[in-house]
């Protein structure tokens with residue numbers, strides 16, 4: 001079967017032929033992959049800056065934003081039947097008995113660093129025609145959401161980030177659901193915007209694209225106020241929001257910008273980082289002022305990665321809301337490519353569409 005793989009030693013990305021996987025234990029499920037989304041992580045792996053092949057392999061099959069359909073089930077599979085639409089979780093627990101999170105099926109909080117991630121770290125991913133995995137890592141998506149099912153995994157990142165916010169802000173029992181500012185209108189930024197709007201935040205999203213860009217229109221359809229960096233600087237943002245900025249959610253990983261934005265976070269505010277900096281150069285910050293503000297304003301700074309089963313469940317629930325908000329769009333929000341177009345899609349970042357995917361089959 002076809003698979004898209006990266007060979008880090010040879011610095012090569014290729015469409016390869018790979019043996020079709022077989023069900024090897026009674027609780028496993030076999031999926032026909034329909035499509036796989038592409039994100040910044042995949043592009044970094046293709047630039048050989050990130051990603052690790054399985055121990056016994058010199059290549060890594062890419063892809064962690066899965067969407068597939070069940071074609072075969074092991075004899076002890078209780079949760080799925082042939083024809084079901086499914087997404088597969090990305091991270092697998094480490095084997096250490098003393099890793100409490102992994103023992104509790106919360107490998108997204110693994111403390112040893114020995115977890116594995118399909119398509120990223122030590123395990124082959126989903127950019128291939130068939131995939132086998134245990135039913136416990138799979139969740140069902142309803143057939144009427146099959147058009148956007150592939151957005152589930154990036155949505156889980158937003159779900160976990162907002163769950164962290166709500167959880168930490170329980171320290172403020174009078175509630176904090178007022179203003180939120182999202183940085184970056186990429187998929188994570190826009191999906192975080194969706195979750196924040198659902199949680200009743202008055203949500204603003206700040207990004208580089210102009211107000212006529214498709215991403216700005218998506219922000220608008222989701223119910224947020226789009227602030228283009230072409231027209232807004234920090235002062236104008238503060239004036240526009242006109243109130244305490246309770247939450248800032250970063251989806252860019254742009255370190256300079258994130259620290260600048262920290263200066264406008266309000267009292268009792270929380271700043272969430274989900275973006276991983278591409279540029280790892282040192283930046284100049286005034287740590288003294290930063291610490292002073294964070295202390296005097298009771299602020300929190302939180303990093304979050306990956307997502308748990310609960311986050312996948314909420315993401316799947318919120319796909320309904322996303323679908324309702326986006327169905328009036330004339331322009332397609334997902335651009336779909338053939339596996340043979342992998343080089344073009346994986347190597348060129350774009351800023352005028354929402355998500356690009358590689359399609360392996362139709363349902």
Ligand code: BGC
Nearest residue numbers: 039041090117120305306307
């Ligand atoms: C994925 C996460 C993963 C992270 C770090 C992200 O692109 O969505 O599931 O944990 O990369 O590898």
Ligand code: ZN
Nearest residue numbers: 039040041064
């Ligand atoms: Zn990703």
